[in-house]
Amino acid sequence: MGTRAELRRHDIFLRKLLSHSLLSDEDQDAIAALPHSYRHLEPNEYILREGDRSDTCPILWSGFAYRQKATEEGGRQIVALKIPGDPMDFQSMYVRTTDHNLQALTAVDLIVFALSDFERLIHTRPAIARAVIVDILIEASIGREWLLNMGRRNALARLAHLLCELHYRLLDTRTDGLDVSDVPMTQEQLADLLGLTPVHINRTLKELERRGAIARNGRRVRIGNLAQLRALADFTDTYLHRHNHAG
Amino acid sequence: MGTRAELRRHDIFLRKLLSHSLLSDEDQDAIAALPHSYRHLEPNEYILREGDRSDTCPILWSGFAYRQKATEEGGRQIVALKIPGDPMDFQSMYVRTTDHNLQALTAVDLIVFALSDFERLIHTRPAIARAVIVDILIEASIGREWLLNMGRRNALARLAHLLCELHYRLLDTRTDGLDVSDVPMTQEQLADLLGLTPVHINRTLKELERRGAIARNGRRVRIGNLAQLRALADFTDTYLHRHNHAG
DNA sequence: CGGTCTCTTGACCTCTGTCAAGTAGAGTGG
DNA sequence: CCACTCTACTTGACAGAGGTCAAGAGACCG
Numbered sequence: 001m002g003t004r005a006e007l008r009r010h011d012i013f014l015r016k017l018l019s020h021s022l023l024s025d026e027d028q029d030a031i032a033a034l035p036h037s038y039r040h041l042e043p044n045e046y047i048l049r050e051g052d053r054s055d056t057c058p059i060l061w062s063g064f065a066y067r068q069k070a071t072e073e074g075g076r077q078i079v080a081l082k083i084p085g086d087p088m089d090f091q092s093m094y095v096r097t098t099d100h101n102l103q104a105l106t107a108v109d110l111i112v113f114a115l116s117d118f119e120r121l122i123h124t125r126p127a128i129a130r131a132v133i134v135d136i137l138i139e140a141s142i143g144r145e146w147l148l149n150m151g152r153r154n155a156l157a158r159l160a161h162l163l164c165e166l167h168y169r170l171l172d173t174r175t176d177g178l179d180v181s182d183v184p185m186t187q188e189q190l191a192d193l194l195g196l197t198p199v200h201i202n203r204t205l206k207e208l209e210r211r212g213a214i215a216r217n218g219r220r221v222r223i224g225n226l227a228q229l230r231a232l233a234d235f236t237d238t239y240l241h242r243h244n245h246a247g
Numbered sequence: 248m249g250t251r252a253e254l255r256r257h258d259i260f261l262r263k264l265l266s267h268s269l270l271s272d273e274d275q276d277a278i279a280a281l282p283h284s285y286r287h288l289e290p291n292e293y294i295l296r297e298g299d300r301s302d303t304c305p306i307l308w309s310g311f312a313y314r315q316k317a318t319e320e321g322g323r324q325i326v327a328l329k330i331p332g333d334p335m336d337f338q339s340m341y342v343r344t345t346d347h348n349l350q351a352l353t354a355v356d357l358i359v360f361a362l363s364d365f366e367r368l369i370h371t372r373p374a375i376a377r378a379v380i381v382d383i384l385i386e387a388s389i390g391r392e393w394l395l396n397m398g399r400r401n402a403l404a405r406l407a408h409l410l411c412e413l414h415y416r417l418l419d420t421r422t423d424g425l426d427v428s429d430v431p432m433t434q435e436q437l438a439d440l441l442g443l444t445p446v447h448i449n450r451t452l453k454e455l456e457r458r459g460a461i462a463r464n465g466r467r468v469r470i471g472n473l474a475q476l477r478a479l480a481d482f483t484d485t486y487l488h489r490h491n492h493a494g
Numbered sequence: 495c496g497g498t499c500t501c502t503t504g505a506c507c508t509c510t511g512t513c514a515a516g517t518a519g520a521g522t523g524g
Numbered sequence: 525c526c527a528c529t530c531t532a533c534t535t536g537a538c539a540g541a542g543g544t545c546a547a548g549a550g551a552c553c554g
Contacts, residue, residue: 050485051485067391069391069392069394069395070395070399071395071399071400071481072481073481075395075398075399075400076399077394077395077398077399079391079394079395080391091384091387094377094380094381094384095381095384095385095388095488095491096488096491097485097488099388099391099392099485099486099488100388100391130341133341133380133383134341134342136380136383136384136387137338137341137342137383138342139387140383140386140387140390141342141346141347143387143390143391143394144314144316144326144327144346144347144390145316145346146394147316147324147326147390147393147394147397147442148316148317148318148322148324148326150394150397150398150442151322151324151397151441151442152317152318152322152323152324152442153318153322154541154542155541155542186499186500186501187500187501188500194398195394195397195398195399196542196543197542197543197544198500198501199501199502199503199542199543199544199545200541200542200543202501202502202503203502203503203542206502218501218550218551219500219501219550219551234318234319234320238297238298238344238346239346241342241343241344241346244342244343401509401510402509402510433531433532433533434532434533435532443510443511444510444511444512445532445533446510446511446512446513446534446535447509447510447511449533449534449535450510450534450535453534465518465519465533466519466532466533
């Protein structure tokens with residue numbers, strides 16, 4: 001049942017969906033009323049592996065996670081980054097086998113729905129079905145921007161772009177907006193995100209700091225000057241389709 | 248009406264959908280019966296521009312097209328490649344503004360549905376709605392593989408990978424299967440596809456030819472040795488989700 | 495307080511980009 | 525059928541961004 005306590009749990013997921021789709025109170029209650037469980041994972045644990053068949057629909061409730069693929073030779077590439085509130089696997093409702101690995105970046109907590117329950121929800125509530133598709137499409141749009149980033153921007157712009165994206169995506173689900181962007185990634189993970197090497201990430205972070213675009217305190221990285229970072233990255237947020245309402 | 252002649256027109260689109268989804272005869276007839284028009288475009292003409300709002304649903308009937316984004320500084324990146332049979336823009340049904348450019352690579356012919364007609368079709372025929380989502384998800388999967396390609400493979404493997412992908416995707420809609428893959432792209436377009444420069448594409452093609460993986464005749468490029476090309480590219484076709492039926 | 499995992503830094507290397515000039519085809523017009 | 529032109533392709537010399545290797549310095553953890 002959609003009790004107040006339940007709603008609180010799903011808050012961040014709802015906020016994510018509402019950032020790009022319109023859902024009635026009934027829709028929101030229906031989501032909150034869906035049976036679910038919780039799951040905690042430590043950093044680097046797998047949520048889903050390439051080739052697997054899943055029967056759950058996990059939502060990221062706290063922490064960061066990512067989609068990842070690797071070449072034969074061991075080159076690893078992070079192909080999507082998920083933040084709190086993000087649904088992690090709608091794909092398994094429609095496609096037989098998983099084509100990538102889904103892995104925890106930090107320690108994470110998941111809300112886990114049964115795939116069959118979520119499918120039933122979609123069939124009875126068209127607005128939710130639509131929100132699911134919009135969410136899928138926005139992830140695809142982010143993927144396209146990443147392709148542009150990897151293909152046509154140098155290390156400095158690439159890193160700056162990622163930090164900008166993170167900043168704006170976090171804004172959309174956090175009500176305590178401000179700036180927040182404490183980057184929780186190791187330099188190796190940043191390298192896997194951007195198709196670079198850890199050593200070069202290190203050099204590039206140093207350069208961003210030298211220019212005053214970011215501030216660092218030990219291992220913590222924070223945005224120092226968003227405007228400058230945006231300029232360095234040639235960043236525009238249209239590809240995030242924020243506030244898409246009534247598409 | 249779904250006359251035999253109409254069905255013939257839509258054949259390649261249906262074949263594309265059937266390569267990953269199951270559609271009843273009624274579903275197929277419903278698609279063939281949908282009002283539509285045709286449109287011819289010359290190479291490089293725009294089908295849709297970033298920021299536009301579209302009210303049509305174009306299907307690629309002949310020729311090649313692509314999605315493209317550019318940085319401020321003029322760096323251009325092709326972020327998706329569309330071949331005959333591919334739907335080109337389901338996104339406009341769900342999302343307000345277009346986040347990339349859609350452009351003809353060769354001379355192309357399009358089948359054009361009204362967006363509102365296609366939306367109505369989806370609401371009355373769940374199997375078609377499902378096929379649309381599967382199609383969107385497969386494009387996203389291809390995007391992820393491209394990210395891996397750009398981030399973690401060198402020029403030789405990247406180019407080989409693209410050629411392999413093209414080969415298998417063309418197989419799925421052409422009944423006269425064989426090998427076919429006559430690459431219709433200029434070296435500049437290959438460069439924009441792979442995040443490289445035309446000069447380096449030239450060098451890399453030469454190297455692929457030297458190794459016997461491809462054959463060239465003037466400007467025409469053909470696959471010479473698929474097995475070798477696959478080996479060079481570390482290619483597996485799972486990400487294409489061919490024959491996904493009954494997901 | 496030893497062990498392990500990151501981060502940092504420097505020296506060196508290489509893949510890919512840049513620049514520039516030349517060649518080859520595909521049309522076009524005479 | 526032959527210039528003429530355009531565009532694409534080639535090729536070489538050189539430059540530079542980013543990769544590789546290796547060693548040392550901090551952090552964090554039991």
